[in-house]
Amino acid sequence: MENFTFYNPTKILFGRNTISQIGNEIKASGVKSVLLLAGGGSIKHNGVYDTIVASLRANGIDFVEHFGVRPNPLVEHSNSGRALMQKHNLDGILAVGGGSVIDEGKSLASCYYLDNIWDAYEKKVVPDKGLPLFVVLTLSGTGTESNMNSVLSNAALQKKMTLYSPLHFPKVSIIDPSIQMSLPWHQTANGGIDAITHCMENYFTGTYQETTIGILESLMRTLIKSLDALQVSPNNYEDRANLAWAAVLALNGVSGAGMNGGDWATHKLQHGISALYPEVAHAPGLSALFPSWLRYNYKLNEPQFARWAKNVWHCDSIEKGIAAMELKFKSWGSPICIRELGCVAKERLGEIVENTLGIAPVIGGLKKLDRADIAKIYEMAW
Amino acid sequence: MENFTFYNPTKILFGRNTISQIGNEIKASGVKSVLLLAGGGSIKHNGVYDTIVASLRANGIDFVEHFGVRPNPLVEHSNSGRALMQKHNLDGILAVGGGSVIDEGKSLASCYYLDNIWDAYEKKVVPDKGLPLFVVLTLSGTGTESNMNSVLSNAALQKKMTLYSPLHFPKVSIIDPSIQMSLPWHQTANGGIDAITHCMENYFTGTYQETTIGILESLMRTLIKSLDALQVSPNNYEDRANLAWAAVLALNGVSGAGMNGGDWATHKLQHGISALYPEVAHAPGLSALFPSWLRYNYKLNEPQFARWAKNVWHCDSIEKGIAAMELKFKSWGSPICIRELGCVAKERLGEIVENTLGIAPVIGGLKKLDRADIAKIYEMAW
Numbered sequence: 001m002e003n004f005t006f007y008n009p010t011k012i013l014f015g016r017n018t019i020s021q022i023g024n025e026i027k028a029s030g031v032k033s034v035l036l037l038a039g040g041g042s043i044k045h046n047g048v049y050d051t052i053v054a055s056l057r058a059n060g061i062d063f064v065e066h067f068g069v070r071p072n073p074l075v076e077h078s079n080s081g082r083a084l085m086q087k088h089n090l091d092g093i094l095a096v097g098g099g100s101v102i103d104e105g106k107s108l109a110s111c112y113y114l115d116n117i118w119d120a121y122e123k124k125v126v127p128d129k130g131l132p133l134f135v136v137l138t139l140s141g142t143g144t145e146s147n148m149n150s151v152l153s154n155a156a157l158q159k160k161m162t163l164y165s166p167l168h169f170p171k172v173s174i175i176d177p178s179i180q181m182s183l184p185w186h187q188t189a190n191g192g193i194d195a196i197t198h199c200m201e202n203y204f205t206g207t208y209q210e211t212t213i214g215i216l217e218s219l220m221r222t223l224i225k226s227l228d229a230l231q232v233s234p235n236n237y238e239d240r241a242n243l244a245w246a247a248v249l250a251l252n253g254v255s256g257a258g259m260n261g262g263d264w265a266t267h268k269l270q271h272g273i274s275a276l277y278p279e280v281a282h283a284p285g286l287s288a289l290f291p292s293w294l295r296y297n298y299k300l301n302e303p304q305f306a307r308w309a310k311n312v313w314h315c316d317s318i319e320k321g322i323a324a325m326e327l328k329f330k331s332w333g334s335p336i337c338i339r340e341l342g343c344v345a346k347e348r349l350g351e352i353v354e355n356t357l358g359i360a361p362v363i364g365g366l367k368k369l370d371r372a373d374i375a376k377i378y379e380m381a382w
Numbered sequence: 383m384e385n386f387t388f389y390n391p392t393k394i395l396f397g398r399n400t401i402s403q404i405g406n407e408i409k410a411s412g413v414k415s416v417l418l419l420a421g422g423g424s425i426k427h428n429g430v431y432d433t434i435v436a437s438l439r440a441n442g443i444d445f446v447e448h449f450g451v452r453p454n455p456l457v458e459h460s461n462s463g464r465a466l467m468q469k470h471n472l473d474g475i476l477a478v479g480g481g482s483v484i485d486e487g488k489s490l491a492s493c494y495y496l497d498n499i500w501d502a503y504e505k506k507v508v509p510d511k512g513l514p515l516f517v518v519l520t521l522s523g524t525g526t527e528s529n530m531n532s533v534l535s536n537a538a539l540q541k542k543m544t545l546y547s548p549l550h551f552p553k554v555s556i557i558d559p560s561i562q563m564s565l566p567w568h569q570t571a572n573g574g575i576d577a578i579t580h581c582m583e584n585y586f587t588g589t590y591q592e593t594t595i596g597i598l599e600s601l602m603r604t605l606i607k608s609l610d611a612l613q614v615s616p617n618n619y620e621d622r623a624n625l626a627w628a629a630v631l632a633l634n635g636v637s638g639a640g641m642n643g644g645d646w647a648t649h650k651l652q653h654g655i656s657a658l659y660p661e662v663a664h665a666p667g668l669s670a671l672f673p674s675w676l677r678y679n680y681k682l683n684e685p686q687f688a689r690w691a692k693n694v695w696h697c698d699s700i701e702k703g704i705a706a707m708e709l710k711f712k713s714w715g716s717p718i719c720i721r722e723l724g725c726v727a728k729e730r731l732g733e734i735v736e737n738t739l740g741i742a743p744v745i746g747g748l749k750k751l752d753r754a755d756i757a758k759i760y761e762m763a764w
Contacts, residue, residue: 001397001559001619001620001623001624001627002397003395003396003397003398003400004396004397005393005394005395005396006393006394006396007391007392007393007394008390008391009389009390009391010389011387011388011389012387012388012389013385013387014385014386014387014388014639014640015383015384015385015386015640016385018385177383208620208623208624209623209624210604210607210608210620210624211601211604211623211624211627211628211631212627214600214601214603214604215597215600215601215631217600218596218597218599218600219593219596219597221596222592222593222596225592226592237383238383238590238592241383241590241591241593241640242383242590242591242592242593245383245593245594245639245640246593249593249597249636254631254636257396257627258396258397258623258627
């Protein structure tokens with residue numbers, strides 16, 4: 001097992017009817033006013049917005065709304081949020097939504113005091129003080145409700161970058177799985193697939209970390225089982241709850257303990273596509289790429305890939321395991337190759353390769369991928 | 383899945399050669415001086431003490447030693463530690479040891495400012511401010527290095543009580559599994575058995591919490607596998623590390639998420655014995671009692687008990703699963719009935735029953751045990 005540090009101070013309130021506690025939690029933290037960050041406004045139709053506003057008012061918390069966070073959130077929208085916070089002298093952020101809203105909230109939590117938010121994502125500066133972030137989660141999958149990662153895009157530069165900062169840990173995250181019952185199937189599926197890929201990104205870099213490997217296999221089985229059940233019965237609370245909690249554990253540090261940082265190449269390959277094609281959502285991009293990453297890399301640690309095929313997919317060979325995963329992703333309506341994403345032009349793959357190389361100094365943990373590796377995986381995944 | 387709150391702010395440094403970071407971590411927390419709490423002095427023979435002292439000195443941290451914490455730590459020893467802290471004006475606690483040393487350290491962390499430490503364990507007062515606790519773990523099993531539980535005994539009153547307080551979360555816990563290679567086998571076994579019982583205490587109260595149940599099964603399998611391996615090869619780092627990390631997860635909140643608080647009757651039944659017989663160590667007490675608790679209660683949730691027998695012990699019936707567990711405990715040298723503890727007088731079982739009833743207002747989660755239930759389980763376990 002590799003040495004590691006485990007630290008995760010986020011307080012999670014999990015379960016039915018927990019959202020009404022948000023005002024009380026913010027007040028208990030000593031915060032007086034928040035930027036209420038949200039996406040397209042669906043929270044105004046499902047009762048979540050009303051519950052939150054009532055709770056904020058009951059606890060004397062002022063708030064200013066900043067809606068319109070889009071999938072693959074933009075630093076441009078974060079900048080305008082910061083301007084609002086400065087104008088109204090707000091001392092906290094309340095992100096209500098899925099991964100994109102929370103990630104934009106994190107950019108404000110960590111970078112509020114910087115001259116330029118994007119500088120931190122370009123690693124030109126390390127933020128060292130911030131503002132507290134509170135979260136009400138409306139879509140499980142990314143795990144961002146309980147970790148220190150934030151992914152932000154820059155429309156002007158056509159770039160998508162990740163920033164890790166301890167300032168990103170939400171102070172409190174509220175997860176009420178019952179509000180996810182009204183989600184369209186493809187969003188539920190995207191969340192579950194995203195969480196499964198988080199487990200896979202960690203899984204293949206370890207051999208001796210039995211504790212973590214066993215937990216990852218269990219999480220993957222639970223996520224698959226829960227998604228299968230929700231495809232038939234989207235209103236089953238237990239399956240919603242199991243999916244939601246497994247998605248937290250898939251990326252809160254537990255799933256990566258001792259795994260040498262994980263691989264994470266596929267996530268960067270996906271970022272390389274969606275920076276050029278913002279319409280490519282996170283999970284479809286991942287499900288389009290992962291089968292090819294697996295086929296390109298399995299020879300580097302065949303016993304581990306075979307164990308995955310057996311313990312997660314109940315298959316007696318690696319190729320059968322990958323095929324079973326593809327079949328499952330397809331049954332959930334998710335693409336298993338880039339072509340199926342429907343918007344990517346094959347002649348731009350070269351440009352995507354260059355873009356991917358610019359995302360991070362190192363792409364991949366199990367194997368550090370070079371330009372040729374990356375081009376080959378995109379080609380296989382086409 | 384039952385609603386729950388998950389919160390665990392302890393920072394864990396895990397792995398080889400991590401102990402030398404303790405001074406740096408204490409300094410970074412702003413603490414200037416600590417009470418160095420330890421047991422019988424074994425840390426002076428295995429290099430741990432020297433490493434810690436060098437690290438404290440290098441970081442300018444003053445310390446005063448308070449050795450002699452015993453298994454089933456006593457409030458009397460905690461009181462004398464507090465007097466030392468007051469005399470030297472210390473502003474933190476550094477507990478170096480296993481569960482007993484850490485639990486006594488917690489009593490100082492939470493109760494330093496109270497008139498009477500024992501009042502908090504008797505629930506007469508709720509501590510609301512404390513001093514920071516740092517931990518260097520030398521024996522894995524209890525999980526107390528990363529949770530808010532503390533168990534303390536009172537020699538004068540012959541009582542053993544538990545106190546939960548957020549003030550008990552260590553600020554930093556350092557876990558270097560390699561220093562556990564020199565432990566005698568029975569201590570390694572006791573730690574592993576303790577962790578297995580923590581999983582079991584949570585396991586049987588849930589049916590729908592697939593995420594947590596799957597993790598608990600995985601943790602139990604890992605703990606059994608690691609213990610079996612260490613019985614043959616005590617110096618295998620990977621098995622030490624897997625045992626150490628699984629023991630953390632078995633009681634840091636992850637293993638109890640959504641499980642309705644767990645059962646914990648067997649732990650209280652064990653406390654009832656060891657308060658009268660302090661020479662009964664925690665794990666042997668638990669292994670002597672758990673088979674009988676299982677046999678007395680399995681009819682309350684047969685599918686869950688059958689699942690445990692199958693997924694943890696690979697047995698096709700509950701009784702076979704319990705028998706497999708007994709065989710395993712015996713093979714590790716641990717007793718499976720009270721008589722085998724070797725020191726308990728049968729005629730005092732009635733007294734033990736009364737003692738147990740006084741430990742907590744409720745004994746048991748799956749079934750709230752009354753006097754007759756408790757007497758019957760002790761009798762079965764005799």
